[in-house]
Amino acid sequence: MKLVKFFAAAAVAGMSIAGLAAPASATEHNGVCESGEFCLWYNPNYANGIWDMYYSDLNLNDNYFIGNSSQRVGNNSASAKNLDSLRWYVYFGTNKTGTSGWYDSGEVNSQMTNFRNQIESASY
Ligand SMILES: [Ca+2]
Ligand SMILES: [Ca+2]
Numbered sequence: 054m055k056l057v058k059f060f061a062a063a064a065v066a067g068m069s070i071a072g073l074a075a076p077a078s079a080t081e082h083n084g085v086c087e088s089g090e091f092c093l094w095y096n097p098n099y100a101n102g103i104w105d106m107y108y109s110d111l112n113l114n115d116n117y118f119i120g121n122s123s124q125r126v127g128n129n130s131a132s133a134k135n136l137d138s139l140r141w142y143v144y145f146g147t148n149k150t151g152t153s154g155w156y157d158s159g160e161v162n163s164q165m166t167n168f169r170n171q172i173e174s175a176s177y
Contacts, residue, residue: 062170081107086134089173091141091156093130095121096128104130108146112147127173134161139177147173 079087086092086105094116095102099138102121110116114127127147135141144166145151154167 079105079107081105082119082152086136088136089092089138090136091177092134092136093126093172093175094118094132095124095129097131097165099132099134106175107176111149111174111176113175114147128170130172132163133165133168135159137177141177142174143168143172144146144174144176145171149174149176 079089081090084103084105086099086103090105090107092099092103092105093113094100094104099117102118102124104113104116104118104126112127113130114125116126117160118124118126118129133143133156135158138158140155140157142149142153142155151173152171158163
């Protein structure tokens with residue numbers, strides 16, 4: 054899965070396979086929503102704590118927002134950005150269970166109208 058993701062991202066970035074030696078374009082869980090990542094925020098309008106994911110996370114209940122470490126990520130996000138080249142799916146349960154939806158590549162939602170405070174797992 055990681056390999057598939059890398060090559061998909063590389064294609065979008067216009068990098069060649071020789072780009073393997075280049076530094077990664079995104080650093081997961083560094084508090085910055087970067088190209089290649091799907092990001093959740095505790096508050097609407099991308100504020101008050103972020104969880105930036107490069108890889109799928111099947112249980113967001115064991116993570117806390119960066120910049121707001123008293124708040125768990127699971128069932129607790131209110132805005133989202135998909136800066137990945139891939140579609141990300143979100144689920145109301147852990148391990149991709151329950152009601153689901155998705156954010157297309159490049160899609161952002163400052164209010165998270167459909168999924169607010171409901172997401173427990175996310176995957177591409
Ligand atoms: Ca990041
Ligand atoms: Ca997790």
